[in-house]
Amino acid sequence: MNHDDRETQAVQDEAIENEGVEAYEIPKARFGAWTGQVKAVAIAHFVVAVVHLSMVFFVRNMFEAVINMMLQQLMEMGFGGEEISMIREGFAEMNWVVPLMIVVIVVFSVLFALNGWKLWLGRNWARINAIVLGVLIIPAFPLGTIVGIWFIYVMVNREVASAFKALSAQR
Numbered sequence: 001m002n003h004d005d006r007e008t009q010a011v012q013d014e015a016i017e018n019e020g021v022e023a024y025e026i027p028k029a030r031f032g033a034w035t036g037q038v039k040a041v042a043i044a045h046f047v048v049a050v051v052h053l054s055m056v057f058f059v060r061n062m063f064e065a066v067i068n069m070m071l072q073q074l075m076e077m078g079f080g081g082e083e084i085s086m087i088r089e090g091f092a093e094m095n096w097v098v099p100l101m102i103v104v105i106v107v108f109s110v111l112f113a114l115n116g117w118k119l120w121l122g123r124n125w126a127r128i129n130a131i132v133l134g135v136l137i138i139p140a141f142p143l144g145t146i147v148g149i150w151f152i153y154v155m156v157n158r159e160v161a162s163a164f165k166a167l168s169a170q171r
Helices: 003-017 032-076 081-092 097-120 124-137 143-155 158-169
Strands: none
Touching: 032 081, 032 097, 032 124, 032 143, 032 158, 097 124, 124 143, 124 158, 143 158
């Protein structure tokens, strides 16, 4: 029996021991030294979801503020009322942008919250989703880059992956 098989068997044995544990507690699988990291990643998913949802309240105001700043700069550069009104009309035709941004933000919030919950419950598919979501937030420099790399680093760890797989195998 190789190291991975022994580790998987140990996780399965411990999972059987913990049968009847409350459904909302993180499984006491053998994540070893990584247990705290796995818990922290699950909690971080909830934090990212809340941060995304809080952005919904600011998106519309930020969009309007950016447009007004651009128009103000154009007026300072000497553009007249006719050009400015044409630009305003152009922006008015883009009224679909803000609702689309809000929908995307809400979808990502739900994905992060659901994934955090399922990570907490030890679902292997949530581990894989955490890797994908980590990749997706890397472009959000600097904080998204740090958090995304951390998600990936923890979730691709061999010990973490085998523990999640063993938990999934027992279900």
